[in-house]
Amino acid sequence: MGVREEARRMKAAAPRLGASSLEQRNDALARIAAGLRDAAPIIFEANRLDLAAAEEAGLPATIRKRLRYDEVKMAESQAQLEGLQGLPDPIGRVSLNRELADGLVLTRVSCPIGVIGVIFEARPDALVQVASLCVKSGNCALLKGGKETANTNRALFEVVHRAVEGAGLPAESLALAESHAEVDELLGCDGDVDLLIPRGSNAFVRYIQEHTKIPVMGHSSGVCHVYVDKDADLELACRVVVDAKTQYPAVCNAAETLLVHEGVAAEFLPMVQAALAGRGARLRGTRQVVDLTAGDGVDPAVELMGDDEFGTEYGDYVMSSRVVSGVEEAVAHVNRWGSHHTDCIVTRDDEVAEYFMQMVDSAGVYRNCSTRFADGFRYGFGAEVGISTGKLHARGPVGLEGLETYKYRLVGHGDVVADFAEGRRSFSFRDLEA
Secondary structure, three states: OOHHHHHHHHHHHHHHHHOOOHHHHHHHHHHHHHHHHHOHHHHHHHHHHHHHHHHHOOOOHHHHHHHOOOHHHHHHHHHHHHHHHOOOOOOOOEEEEEEEEOOEEEEEEEEEOOEEEEEOOOOHHHHHHHHHHHHHHOOEEEEEOOHHHHHHHHHHHHHHHHHHHHOOOOHHHEEEEOOOHHHHHHHOOEOOEOEEEEOOOHHHHHHHHHOOOOOEOOOOOOOEEEEEOOOOOHHHHHHHHHHHHHOOOOOOOOEEEEEEEOOOHHHHHHHHHHHHHHOOOEEEEOHHHHHHHOOOOOOOOEEEOOHHHOOOOOOOOEEEEEEEOOHHHHHHHHHHHOOOOEEEEEOOOHHHHHHHHHHOOOOEEEEOOOHHHOOOOOOOOOOOOEEEOOOOOOOEEEOOHHHEEEEEEEEOOOOOHHHHHOOOOOOOOEEOOO
């Protein structure tokens, strides 16, 4: 069956999934968790094949790390599934309850978006995250994973789909697209697919945005910053920078650029350079950064760069760096070169911190903590389908609430507009308890 036919069947099934009970959807999540445990040997063997192919193809070590689905990733999936089961039902929440006139009551109620197409990068754990979030939020999901983990994706999808059917939810709730040609077919499914969420390279996301009429939610890059202010605790700052860069450098919330106030640059840059080098990372900096880190007897582990490189998402153990005159210049740099994803200031000065957090135009703005916290699971959302750097509908890590829209329900008793237009009745607009 082609993607167009799958999308058409999903569109028809979406209202049934959206009307399913919370108990059914939570049962599906519990069945996914149990199925993953039972199928662990099959899943790990499939992943071994994918990893072997990636190594043979010469993919970088940082990329191969993303492809891995092992006991650690399995435990993370289990934790996310358990967390999702404990969250309240996102469907049917009343955000407005208003009497327009006597006996005429308007409510605004949350409901699923419908059919969501998710094209995710070569991270097989993303398949479990995305599918489970869509199930819990009552959305049908058409999933397209990276070819680098095709075997793992297939093994995981079989577990998830079997669990969904076992819970009595529509079989059409989930589908897996596997070939690259199916991406272009999916882009033409406007009318049946309500939303696309691409997770991949800048060029790929731009391609999606430019070749479809379907609304697209997501981000095209993750150029995140850490700004170390003159009033920062430098040991704390070093800890934050090292985690933000090296804890998992291949993901979008890893920091790519370090900005340092000129008042502490001479002391801090050699300190953080040595700490980064100890984790296998290096700085790429302006001439000023190079001069400050290349002292006698110090292995600089730093390279000269040009200004045009500040928009680069390395996804590796590399970090661009420059010295700034203060928070105003830091903010200007972030807003000019950043991707509006997640940016951090390290400082003890409340006024400076507030300026940074108010003026930086990003989905996540942090103080004294790693950018790696920009994650749906770490926000208590259970998981995420991705991070949105746009400003419409959802922003930041997109969890259950970001996968809901709403509808207006109006209940009357033979009410007609003519009575109001001709003065026989008047509006009261009285808010009621939700």
